[in-house]
Amino acid sequence: MRRRAVPKANSTAVRSTEGSPVSFLAIDNVSFTYPLWPPVVRAVDWDIAEGEFHCLVGRSGCGKTTLLKLAAGLLHPDTGSIRLQGTELRAPGPQLGFVFQSPTLLEWHRVIDNVLLPVSLQHPPTPLEIGKAEQLLTLLGLSAHARHYPRQLSGGQQSRVALARALILEPALLLLDEPFAALDAITRGELQDDLLQMCSLRRTTVMFVTHDIAEAVYLGDRVAVMDRGRIVRDITIGVGKPRTPAMRYGAAFNSHCAQLREAMDMASA
Amino acid sequence: MKLTRTRMRVGSFALLLILLTLWELAVHAAGISALVLPAPSAVAHSLWMGLSTGYLWPHILATSLELLLGLSVGCAIGFASGLAMAESKLLQGLLKPYIIVSQVIPKLALMPLFIVWFGFGMTSTVVITALICFFPLMENTVTSLQQVDPQRLELFRMLGATRRQTLLRLKLPAGLPGILAGLRVAVVLALVGAVVGEFIGASKGLGALIIASQGMMDTPLMFAVLVVIAVLGLALYQVTLSFEKWLLKPYTQTP
Numbered sequence: 001m002r003r004r005a006v007p008k009a010n011s012t013a014v015r016s017t018e019g020s021p022v023s024f025l026a027i028d029n030v031s032f033t034y035p036l037w038p039p040v041v042r043a044v045d046w047d048i049a050e051g052e053f054h055c056l057v058g059r060s061g062c063g064k065t066t067l068l069k070l071a072a073g074l075l076h077p078d079t080g081s082i083r084l085q086g087t088e089l090r091a092p093g094p095q096l097g098f099v100f101q102s103p104t105l106l107e108w109h110r111v112i113d114n115v116l117l118p119v120s121l122q123h124p125p126t127p128l129e130i131g132k133a134e135q136l137l138t139l140l141g142l143s144a145h146a147r148h149y150p151r152q153l154s155g156g157q158q159s160r161v162a163l164a165r166a167l168i169l170e171p172a173l174l175l176l177d178e179p180f181a182a183l184d185a186i187t188r189g190e191l192q193d194d195l196l197q198m199c200s201l202r203r204t205t206v207m208f209v210t211h212d213i214a215e216a217v218y219l220g221d222r223v224a225v226m227d228r229g230r231i232v233r234d235i236t237i238g239v240g241k242p243r244t245p246a247m248r249y250g251a252a253f254n255s256h257c258a259q260l261r262e263a264m265d266m267a268s269a
Numbered sequence: 270m271k272l273t274r275t276r277m278r279v280g281s282f283a284l285l286l287i288l289l290t291l292w293e294l295a296v297h298a299a300g301i302s303a304l305v306l307p308a309p310s311a312v313a314h315s316l317w318m319g320l321s322t323g324y325l326w327p328h329i330l331a332t333s334l335e336l337l338l339g340l341s342v343g344c345a346i347g348f349a350s351g352l353a354m355a356e357s358k359l360l361q362g363l364l365k366p367y368i369i370v371s372q373v374i375p376k377l378a379l380m381p382l383f384i385v386w387f388g389f390g391m392t393s394t395v396v397i398t399a400l401i402c403f404f405p406l407m408e409n410t411v412t413s414l415q416q417v418d419p420q421r422l423e424l425f426r427m428l429g430a431t432r433r434q435t436l437l438r439l440k441l442p443a444g445l446p447g448i449l450a451g452l453r454v455a456v457v458l459a460l461v462g463a464v465v466g467e468f469i470g471a472s473k474g475l476g477a478l479i480i481a482s483q484g485m486m487d488t489p490l491m492f493a494v495l496v497v498i499a500v501l502g503l504a505l506y507q508v509t510l511s512f513e514k515w516l517l518k519p520y521t522q523t524p
Contacts, residue, residue, distance in 0.1 A: 108520050121438070
């Protein structure tokens with residue numbers, strides 16, 4: 001399964017890290033096929049600059065989750081390469097934060113221990129790190145729930161814990177796979193604002209997969225539209241930053257939504 | 270009327286009293302011989318005599334010892350082999366057919382062989398008890414460890430967890446409820462194994478006593494021994510439940 005791509009010629013030797021802004025995450029001509037299935041990701045090129053928030057939209061089954069897993073190093077491309085800060089990505093690691101579709105909390109651990117899981121797998125958490133986890137929970141409005149178990153929390157609160165867990169190691173790159181899809185509109189809005197705030201605070205680079213057009217426009221600096229394994233459109237979102245809930249009803253926001261919708265319709269036509 | 274736990278218990282106990290009274294009355298009214306069906310009072314008398322004279326105690330002790338030894342050995346081996354098979358597809362492929370064959374052969378059919386191998390007495394019974402407990406624990410361990418949510422496994426991969434960490438910190442805790450359900454089944458089967466093993470292979474123990482009481486045509490004693498076995502089984506099951514509850518505290522409690 002773990003086929004590694006052989007770079008064609010040596011055209012893309014390590015890019016210079018000085019001078020022109022080097023992309024933080026560089027996806028270069030990446031294809032991926034699960035055994036015995038048609039290709040899921042086909043010749044995708046995509047660059048994310050440091051500190052940018054990119055959204056990846058597309059219909060179910062278009063390959064967006066697979067692309068995200070490739071970017072995380074959970075899967076390895078058949079051809080092409082994925083480079084993080086100029087070095088080829090070989091395996092997942094602490095420089096990456098990943099949030100799954102469901103919160104995937106460990107139900108036998110308290111909330112605080114769930115947040116500290118990435119730390120405790122490396123070494124017993126220090127008081128400093130515990131303090132950091134508590135601070136994260138406070139930022140996400142969960143300070144009262146630190147000693148509770150996940151089952152005592154609502155769906156939105158569980159998603160927040162999963163977010164805190166992904167942020168505890170202060171990853172440079174955060175990858176999210178439809179993390180808020182199962183939440184109601186109001187909770188989802190709150191979590192979107194929390195996410196934007198946390199990421200701009202740390203200048204985290206983000207790749208966010210969603211099938212929700214309004215969510216993509218609200219969160220993203222740039223949106224990639226994916227269809228049948230290819231990225232078919234690249235839309236820059238020109239809505240002011242920081243985003244505020246009121247913007248959701250503005251003309252600029254809605255015209256971007258319409259544009260994105262049109263791009264998705266054209267793609268699947 | 271609301272069905273509370275206490276009410277259910279009281280009702281359950283009342284039903285027992287009613288049944289015992291009916292039984293007692295029926296035996297006297299119909300004049301059934303104590304050899305066929307002794308009255309509850311006769312059984313109680315026999316039980317009291319057995320306990321107070323100390324006649325029953327060595328047998329209870331022997332059966333309990335076989336039960337605990339067989340249970341621990343069977344569960345330990347069952348858990349270990351379940352773990353090994355869940356972690357290694359190769360082992361699973363190699364061993365599974367043999368284990369299934371060993372389980373479809375009625376264990377009791379092996380008892381005469383065990384008597385030849387291990388002699389008449391405790392060892393044979395312990396072996397058969399262990400053999401019976403082994404299977405539910407192994408099956409549940411394999412299934413529980415392999416049914417861990419794939420997203421959680423990916424999470425652990427994402428966090429760079431080692432194989433050992435994934436086993437100890439994800440698979441075992443996630444599979445614990447299933448493994449303990451296997452233990453509950455094993456405990457119940459262990460008592461069956463010990464008693465039935467004693468039917469054939471022992472001169473001491475509650476199973477051997479049932480056979481002896483049949484030979485002596487002492488049916489009240491037979492019933493008394495059945496009562497003791499039932500109490501022993503209930504006690505062991507309750508202990509297992511408490512153990513399970515204690516282990517699963519983080520999964521259920523609401524602080």
